[in-house]
Amino acid sequence: MTPPSPPRLRALRHVGLRTTAFEESIEFYQGPWGLTLVERDENIAYLRATGPEHHVLELHRSQVNGLHHIAFAATGPAEVDAAAEWVRAEGARILEEPGRVDRPGGGYAFRFADFENRVLEISAETFAVPEQNVEAPVPRKVAHCVLNTTDIDAAVAFYTRLLGLRVSDWSERQMVFLRTNPDHHVIAFNQHGWAAPNHVAYEVGGLDAFMRTIGRLKVAGHETAWGPGRHGPGDNAFAYYIDPAGLVPEVTAEVLQIDEQTWQPRVWPRTPEMSDLFRTAGPPSPYVREHMGGVADPGWV
Ligand SMILES: [Fe+2]
Incomplete structure (x- = not known):
C-alpha cells in the first residue's frame, strides 16, 4: 500500500562527513569547536553537542572530502516504514531497508540515495543521552x-516531494532554503558546477554564546574565514571557519522561526545589505568560496 503523502520529518539529527584529515579534525571539533567525542574507532568518530541527539557529527576517514550521509528524525518505526515506502514508490534507490540500527546511537532507520547520489537516513527511537546545558557557548x-548541486530545481523537486521539506526562501536563483520544522532551514542548496557539501552549521544558544564561541576559537588560533555577520534569508548570525581538511563549519545563532500557517517564501536579492544585515562581514572572499565549493562528490555508495 502506498502512503498518501510525504513524510513529516521532525528534525535534522546529524551529518556525516568524509574527511582527508581525520585525526586533526577530531582534535579541532572536540577542541575549540566545542563538541564532545563520544565514540571512535580507526575510521569513524562520533561527536556530540549539548542537545538531545546521540551525535551531531560523524567524521569518516577518507582520501577525498565529501558528504557521507545526512540523518533526519521521524517519530517512530511506523513513520520510518511509511517514509521508506513513500520514497520507494517515488523511484528512489533504497540503500538499507528499514530495521534496527547496529551503529552508535542505535534506533530504527533506513537509508536511500537522492538524485545526486547523496546518502540520506531517516531514523526513530535513537538512544537518549545525558542532559547538558544547552545555553553553554558550545554547539547544541x-x-x-x-x-x-548541479540542478537546484531538481533538488527542490526531490526534497519537497520525497522528504516533505518546504521552501522557506530563495536567494535569487542561486540558493534555496528548505525547512522541516520551525527553523527557517535545515537544508539549503547552492547552484554549483558539481555536487559537494558546502558547509555544516552548528547552533549556539544566542548572540552572547555566539560571540563567546568566536572568542574561544580566536584564542585557540582560529580566525573566522567569513563573518561575523547576519544572513538576510533566515536572519541567523553567522561565522564561517575552515576545518583541518578544508571543509567549512559555521557557528550560527538566532535562526528565524517560521509560522507554518502564514509563511510566504520570498526571493532575496544578492546585494551587500541583504546578504549581511549586520554589515560587519563584507562579501565572502575567494578563499572561503573555494572551500565552500569543495571538490566534486560522486557520493560514497
Ligand atoms: Fe549556513
Whole structure:
C-alpha cells in the first residue's frame, strides 16, 4: 500500500562527513569547536553537542572530502516504514531497508540515495543521552547543512516531494532554503558546477554564546574565514571557519522561526545589505568560496 503523502520529518539529527584529515579534525571539533567525542574507532568518530541527539557529527576517514550521509528524525518505526515506502514508490534507490540500527546511537532507520547520489537516513527511537546545558557557548545541534548541486530545481523537486521539506526562501536563483520544522532551514542548496557539501552549521544558544564561541576559537588560533555577520534569508548570525581538511563549519545563532500557517517564501536579492544585515562581514572572499565549493562528490555508495 502506498502512503498518501510525504513524510513529516521532525528534525535534522546529524551529518556525516568524509574527511582527508581525520585525526586533526577530531582534535579541532572536540577542541575549540566545542563538541564532545563520544565514540571512535580507526575510521569513524562520533561527536556530540549539548542537545538531545546521540551525535551531531560523524567524521569518516577518507582520501577525498565529501558528504557521507545526512540523518533526519521521524517519530517512530511506523513513520520510518511509511517514509521508506513513500520514497520507494517515488523511484528512489533504497540503500538499507528499514530495521534496527547496529551503529552508535542505535534506533530504527533506513537509508536511500537522492538524485545526486547523496546518502540520506531517516531514523526513530535513537538512544537518549545525558542532559547538558544547552545555553553553554558550545554547539547544541546541527542547525543546517548546505549542499552544492548541479540542478537546484531538481533538488527542490526531490526534497519537497520525497522528504516533505518546504521552501522557506530563495536567494535569487542561486540558493534555496528548505525547512522541516520551525527553523527557517535545515537544508539549503547552492547552484554549483558539481555536487559537494558546502558547509555544516552548528547552533549556539544566542548572540552572547555566539560571540563567546568566536572568542574561544580566536584564542585557540582560529580566525573566522567569513563573518561575523547576519544572513538576510533566515536572519541567523553567522561565522564561517575552515576545518583541518578544508571543509567549512559555521557557528550560527538566532535562526528565524517560521509560522507554518502564514509563511510566504520570498526571493532575496544578492546585494551587500541583504546578504549581511549586520554589515560587519563584507562579501565572502575567494578563499572561503573555494572551500565552500569543495571538490566534486560522486557520493560514497
Ligand atoms: Fe549556513
